[in-house]
Amino acid sequence: MRSRATTVIVAAIAVGVIAHALGRDNPVLAVVIDDGAQLAAGVAAMVSCWHHGRLERARQRVWRWLLAVGFAGWTVGQAIWTWYQTFGGVGLPSPSWADVGYLTLPLFALVAVLVYPAQSLTAQSGGRRSERHLARSVLVMDGLVVVGSLFLLAWTIVLRSIVEFGAPTPAEFAVAIAYPVSDLVLVTMVVLLMVFRRSTPEQRATLWVLCLGLVALSASDGIFAFLVSRGATEMPPIYDIGFIAGPALVAVAAADRGGRAAVAGARPASPTGDLGHLLLPYAPLGAAVALVFTQMIRGQTLDDVERYVGLMLIVLVLARQLITLLENRILLTRVHDSQAGLHYQAFHDPLTGLANRSLFQERLAAAVSRHRRDQQRVGLLFVDLDDFKRINDSLGHAAGDVVLQGVGDRLRACVGGDDTVARYGGDEFAVLLHDSDDPEQVGEMMLAALRRPFRIAGHQVTVGASIGAVVTGASEPDLTADALLRRVDVAMYNGKQAGKGVLVVYREELTGLAHPDLSTLLAAALHGDPYAGTIDVHYQPIVRTSDGAVVALEALARWFSPVLGSVSPQVFVIAAERSGLVAELDDLVLDRACRDLAKISSGQPDELAVHVNVSASRLGGPRLESSVRQALDTHGLPGHRLVLEITETSQISDLEAAADSTYRLRDLGVRLALDDFGTGYNTLAHLHALAIDIVKLDRELTASDGHGHGSSRSEALGRSVVTIAQAMGISVIAEGIETADQVCTLTRWGCNLAQGYLYGRSQPLESLTLGPDRP
Numbered sequence: 001m002r003s004r005a006t007t008v009i010v011a012a013i014a015v016g017v018i019a020h021a022l023g024r025d026n027p028v029l030a031v032v033i034d035d036g037a038q039l040a041a042g043v044a045a046m047v048s049c050w051h052h053g054r055l056e057r058a059r060q061r062v063w064r065w066l067l068a069v070g071f072a073g074w075t076v077g078q079a080i081w082t083w084y085q086t087f088g089g090v091g092l093p094s095p096s097w098a099d100v101g102y103l104t105l106p107l108f109a110l111v112a113v114l115v116y117p118a119q120s121l122t123a124q125s126g127g128r129r130s131e132r133h134l135a136r137s138v139l140v141m142d143g144l145v146v147v148g149s150l151f152l153l154a155w156t157i158v159l160r161s162i163v164e165f166g167a168p169t170p171a172e173f174a175v176a177i178a179y180p181v182s183d184l185v186l187v188t189m190v191v192l193l194m195v196f197r198r199s200t201p202e203q204r205a206t207l208w209v210l211c212l213g214l215v216a217l218s219a220s221d222g223i224f225a226f227l228v229s230r231g232a233t234e235m236p237p238i239y240d241i242g243f244i245a246g247p248a249l250v251a252v253a254a255a256d257r258g259g260r261a262a263v264a265g266a267r268p269a270s271p272t273g274d275l276g277h278l279l280l281p282y283a284p285l286g287a288a289v290a291l292v293f294t295q296m297i298r299g300q301t302l303d304d305v306e307r308y309v310g311l312m313l314i315v316l317v318l319a320r321q322l323i324t325l326l327e328n329r330i331l332l333t334r335v336h337d338s339q340a341g342l343h344y345q346a347f348h349d350p351l352t353g354l355a356n357r358s359l360f361q362e363r364l365a366a367a368v369s370r371h372r373r374d375q376q377r378v379g380l381l382f383v384d385l386d387d388f389k390r391i392n393d394s395l396g397h398a399a400g401d402v403v404l405q406g407v408g409d410r411l412r413a414c415v416g417g418d419d420t421v422a423r424y425g426g427d428e429f430a431v432l433l434h435d436s437d438d439p440e441q442v443g444e445m446m447l448a449a450l451r452r453p454f455r456i457a458g459h460q461v462t463v464g465a466s467i468g469a470v471v472t473g474a475s476e477p478d479l480t481a482d483a484l485l486r487r488v489d490v491a492m493y494n495g496k497q498a499g500k501g502v503l504v505v506y507r508e509e510l511t512g513l514a515h516p517d518l519s520t521l522l523a524a525a526l527h528g529d530p531y532a533g534t535i536d537v538h539y540q541p542i543v544r545t546s547d548g549a550v551v552a553l554e555a556l557a558r559w560f561s562p563v564l565g566s567v568s569p570q571v572f573v574i575a576a577e578r579s580g581l582v583a584e585l586d587d588l589v590l591d592r593a594c595r596d597l598a599k600i601s602s603g604q605p606d607e608l609a610v611h612v613n614v615s616a617s618r619l620g621g622p623r624l625e626s627s628v629r630q631a632l633d634t635h636g637l638p639g640h641r642l643v644l645e646i647t648e649t650s651q652i653s654d655l656e657a658a659a660d661s662t663y664r665l666r667d668l669g670v671r672l673a674l675d676d677f678g679t680g681y682n683t684l685a686h687l688h689a690l691a692i693d694i695v696k697l698d699r700e701l702t703a704s705d706g707h708g709h710g711s712s713r714s715e716a717l718g719r720s721v722v723t724i725a726q727a728m729g730i731s732v733i734a735e736g737i738e739t740a741d742q743v744c745t746l747t748r749w750g751c752n753l754a755q756g757y758l759y760g761r762s763q764p765l766e767s768l769t770l771g772p773d774r775p
Contacts, residue, residue: 077101468492639669699736
């Protein structure tokens with residue numbers, strides 16, 4: 001486009017020079033060439049703006065059509081001017097009807113210049129109509145302040161004497177004033193637009209050509225106004241170059257479609273540019289004020305033009321300050337809204353809209369602080385969705401997100417407005433109850449709400465949850481938010497251990513699990529660090545009920561810590577599972593049990609075996625099999641003397657791999673038992689899939705004493721399990737036997753192996769009595 005603009009300028013200069021040269025010898029031909037070129041340029045600008053405006057989108061169409069209307073008026077004025085000069089013999093026909101057409105262009109060109117950046121501001125401001133109006137108003141007022149100031153300076157210094165000399169009539173005065181004022185306004189707006197508008201390189205190129213054309217027109221207009229005010233009878237063709245080049249350059253700008261480039265590549269605002277934008281109107285204004293004050297000090301009287309223009313400048317400056325105040329107010333509102341939005345994003349989960357972990361911990365800390373100060377109770381729930389990964393794997397993460405949103409809505413519906421529901425992690429939710437003594441009731445409502453299926457993409461999806469609940473004691477001056485979270489997390493994890501989908505309220509016996517150093521101390525104890533205490537192995541006999549003979553020993557870990565005291569096995573086994581230490585704990589007990597059994601085997605019957613607990617999560621992993629093989633080889637113990645009890649502390653993740661592992665262990669001669677059968681994870685499916693030799697009935701199934709004391713359902717289940725096991729060739733050991741009546745019940749069922757306080761508690765190896773001890 002630069003080459004086309006250069007060609008236009010060169011051609012205009014050439015036409016002007018030729019016409020000027022011909023004017024000496026053939027004035028009529030010079031006028032025809034000059035006026036014809038101007039008329040042709042006006043028609044070209046009008047047609048180009050109209051035609052290319054039709055091809056553009058609305059944002060780029062408006063300014064072209066405005067210029068097309070302006071140049072239509074200008075062309076009509078030029079046609080009238082040409083008629084006067086060619087057929088009327090008037091060398092400089094002014095004032096005339098041609099001036100009306102000419103002055104149409106500055107009016108529409110000014111609106112086009114204002115619309116050009118305003119349309120771009122639409123993209124920049126995201127469609128904020130009020131901000132676009134204010135930005136456009138500031139640009140107009142800045143332009144008017146600059147124009148008024150420059151006009152006041154020009155009037156006082158030069159223009160007043162010129163106009164008074166060459167414009168004795170009102171019409172001549174109007175023409176003499178109209179051209180310089182309109183051109184001054186247009187040029188000022190063009191300068192403001194070029195200096196402060198943010199645009200892409202393509203837009204700037206179009207804008208430069210457009211503005212260059214308007215400035216060329218204004219330059220020739222200024223010369224024309226000067227000649228009119230001086231009473232000239234003609235305007236030399238050389239001065240009409242702007243009237244030829246200006247419309248032609250506008251035609252080139254309108255035809256260029258590079259200006260439609262997106263504003264995404266616009267120049268960023270700079271602090272210097274913003275400061276210049278604020279100060280630009282005040283530079284000429286300050287000069288005008290200084291000139292007026294100088295006149296007043298010298299005793300010169302201000303004329304009407306100076307008074308009216310000065311009053312207009314005062315009004316404009318006040319209006320601009322008002323708009324600035326409105327802009328500041330809008331800016332402050334936007335900052336406030338942005339801060340509120342950022343605060344919301346910082347403290348809320350974007351998926352569910354619930355409070356996030358940060359906000360929840362902040363509110364929990366405040367609630368615990370109130371509890372310490374005012375003894376106000378704090379209720380807390382921790383919700384962990386069961387097997388949520390299955391939903392993501394089967395239906396996709398998008399469906400999982402929908403489920404999480406639904407879970408959040410249902411949890412929120414179960415609590416009051418003062419309570420806080422938070423998404424604490426991926427599929428974990430935490431609930432803070434305001435002054436509640438009964439979190440268990442709320443937790444049961446949540447479990448009931450989550451049992452209802454979700455409808456996702458034509459599928460019914462059911463999601464379960466394990467919930468831990470805790471409520472603070474009457475007075476706990478040393479309680480912290482972290483301690484309370486550990487308590488509710490321990491309760492939730494116990495729910496997971498109990499088979500999922502249940503609510504567990506925190507109990508005093510689980511206190512050790514909530515100790516912040518529990519896992520660290522357990523790891524140290526497993527590595528033999530004296531400060532953490534020692535992990536010993538005690539043994540509980542397993543007997544034959546018919547004669548009380550000890551047929552096996554169950555190895556049980558016991559831990560006494562100088563820091564924690566005597567730690568319950570239920571506590572440190574769960575801690576080992578959660579912290580990834582369960583394999584080390586199992587292997588320690590396995591090695592000690594094999595060593596101790598080998599030590600006492602010389603005086604005992606060969607069938608005496610030792611039972612060692614192993615976590616179900618280890619089945620299928622290579623480390624368990626290698627640990628068993630190493631323990632047997634190290635202590636010279638045959639495989640049939642070892643029974644591995646698969647415990648209930650965790651779930652079997654891969655049943656097929658676990659089954660293969662049990663068969664490989666059986667190849668070593670090792671027998672396997674399902675511990676606590678009838679509760680938790682152990683099911684008939686495991687009994688069928690795994691290479692099981694022994695089933696240990698959970699104490700819940702052996703609580704009946706045969707005289708109606710105990711659950712008839714439990715008795716029926718226990719009797720059924722014994723029948724099924726015998727049919728499959730699997731031995732049954734009853735746990736928790738404390739009375740002779742229970743032994744009678746077991747005999748009636750056909751179970752002849754038992755374990756419990758009736759036959760002995762767990763003791764160190766040196767305290768065991770291995771002879772018959774009939775009840």
